[in-house]
Each structure stands twice: as C-alpha cells, then as structure tokens.
Amino acid sequence: MIKDDSIQKFLDELAGSSSTPGGGSAAAVMGAMGAALVSMVCNLTIGKKNYAEVEADMREVLGQSENLRLRLTGMINDDVGAFNQVMAAYGMPKNSDEEKARRTAAIQEALKRATQVPLSCAKVCFEVMQLAKRAAEKGNVNVVSDAGVAVLAACAALKSAALNVYVNTAAIKDQAFNRQKLAELDNVLANADSFTDGIYGLVKSKLISH
C-alpha cells in the first residue's frame, strides 16, 4: 500500500517515468491532508474552556473528518488499481474481430470503473471543504490557518480529481454514462472556487485581527 511508503519514496515515484502513481494519487493525498488538518483543528478546540460552546459541534466534525480521511487514504491506491485495469484491457489480444470486440468492451468497462475513483474522490473532498468551513468559523483561532490550509488542499484535490474524471470520460463512448457522471461532478465542482475564496478571506481576516 502506498500509504505505508515514506513521503520521500512516494514523491520519488510520483516524479519517475511511470504513469502511476500520478495526479490521481496526489489528489487523494491532498484530500487526506485536508481532512487531517480539519481533525487537528477539532482536536485543538475540544476540551478548551474558551470553546466549550462549540465542543459538541467540533466533536461531530472530528468524527466526520476522520471518516473522510480514512476513505481518502484508501483512494491513494484505488487510483493506481483503476489505471492498471484500464492498461490491462488495452493489452488484450486483437488478432480477430471477436478479440477486438471483446477488447473494446473490456476497455470501455474498465474506463467506467476508473471514472468512479476520481468522482468519489471529488465528492469526498467536497465534504471535507464543508467541514473545513465549520472548523474555520468555530475552531480554536490559534490554529485557524490550518483550517484555511485544509480548504485549500481539499479544493485543489477536488479539481485535480475532476481532471481525472475528464481523462476517462473523454475515452468513454456511452454518452448517457458521461452525462450522468459529469453532472454529478458539476454538483460538487460548480462553486468550489468561490466557496474556498470565502473561507480563505475569513481565515485571513481572523489572522490579521487576532
């Protein structure tokens, strides 16, 4: 599992001349860092006398952010697995018409499965962004910058995952499938930048006036 590799090894493999791990895994790592930073803000808010009023809320956010972190950490590997399945399908024999048809069908099926990984990543990152907002608004102001980094990381991860959805849908011939998946993506992507800008502004204002 990539998550058990050192950061240095992961970076070296990302930089190397193999297609995996690539941007899909990097997106999952960014999303997981975003979720982890939300958890950190919660952990540094819970139990503090000055934040007793928001403690129940921060406990709820923490439960959710840790769940999302677990899912995103799993996606670091899922992206590699999905890519390998697509490559395996492309590697199928194509000597007869029957083999060609079987290969084409396998490629299309693998591409559809591969679309689901970045789409799920994008949806989970959208949820991380919502939690980062609560952490930025209510969490310990001493670590509000970490809530800001959380939303930046989750938003970059969401948009990175979106690019990986486009990679796949561009090669999928089933247009009804593509319309459905791109609509699901647009649901979480549409206001991501303005949402992030809003939290960034809030965090910056808290830092400057603090």
Next chain:
Amino acid sequence: MIKDDSIQKFLDELAGSSSTPGGGSAAAVMGAMGAALVSMVCNLTIGKKNYAEVEADMREVLGQSENLRLRLTGMINDDVGAFNQVMAAYGMPKNSDEEKARRTAAIQEALKRATQVPLSCAKVCFEVMQLAKRAAEKGNVNVVSDAGVAVLAACAALKSAALNVYVNTAAIKDQAFNRQKLAELDNVLANADSFTDGIYGLVKSKLISH
C-alpha cells in the same frame, strides 16, 4: 525527518492534537507533489519521437523541477523547526523586567525567522507553477492532467504558505519588516489564482479534444 515517515504516519500526526506538523508542513508536501508531477510529465515526454522538438525544453524544466522538489521536501521539516523556536522563546522566563525584555526580543527574533520559511515556500511554489505551465503546454498530452494537478497543488501550497506568513507577521511588531515581507509575498501571490485558472482551462480543453 518527516519525509522518511510513512504517508499514513504523517497524516496521523497532522490530524493529532499537536500543533506540529501542521499546515506549513502540509503546504511543503503539496508543493513537493506539484514539483514531482512536473518532473513526471517531463520524464514521460523526454525520449518520445513525437516530442523531439520540445525535448531540450523539457530537460531544462526537469532539472529545475527536481531542484525545487528537493527544496520543498526540506521545508516539510523547516516549518516544524521554526515553530519550535517560537515556542521555545515564548517559554523563556519572565520573572524580572530584564527577563521579560530578553524574552520579548527572542520571540520577535524567532517570529522573523519563522516568517522566512513559509515565504520561501511560497516563492518556490510560484516557480513550480511556472514550470507546470511549460509542462502543460509542451509536455506529452497523455499525461497533461498531471501537469494540471501540478499547478493546482503548487497554487494551493503557495496560498497555504501565505496564511502561515500572515500568522507570523500579525505578531511581529517591526512594521518595516512586515511591509517588506508582505510585499515579497504579494509579488508571487497576486495573480496565482488567475494563472492557475488559465492552465486548468488549457489542460481541460486538451483532455476533452484529445
């Protein structure tokens, strides 16, 4: 060194109830992932017959991206070190006026040093973004999405580092110092979003028409 820790351990420590590692280290990791992805695009372009014309350019980009990756990887730890120096200064004795004055001076000095880490991170991420642009424009179109993820990661890292500059300057009393450092930051931050949007659009259009 944090870079030798597993991704899982880093994420667990990020999420935990210690202030370090925090958003500053996460920013350095994001920036390093951005640089690594630029390198990957170069590595998958160099030596390809269809890209012979851009080979010299991609070799130059690769040399620079690997240098920036090395610097950003070092910054993962620098952020923790700078924070610990600030905390050590806050922990100095304050029983007499003399001790108080010495402590205040030490805090201010540590904060100034601590400002330099995220400011350097922001500047290096700005350079990664320029390289990601060249990789997106000229690199192997089969991995153009990775150039897109590179610019998203580097931009999120730059803005994250900016928040960590504000954390420090808000507590620094030397306004001339703050003006100078914030001007340096604005130089790299000013057009970061529109620059990133431009590359994101380019990458998306190449993916859809590819």
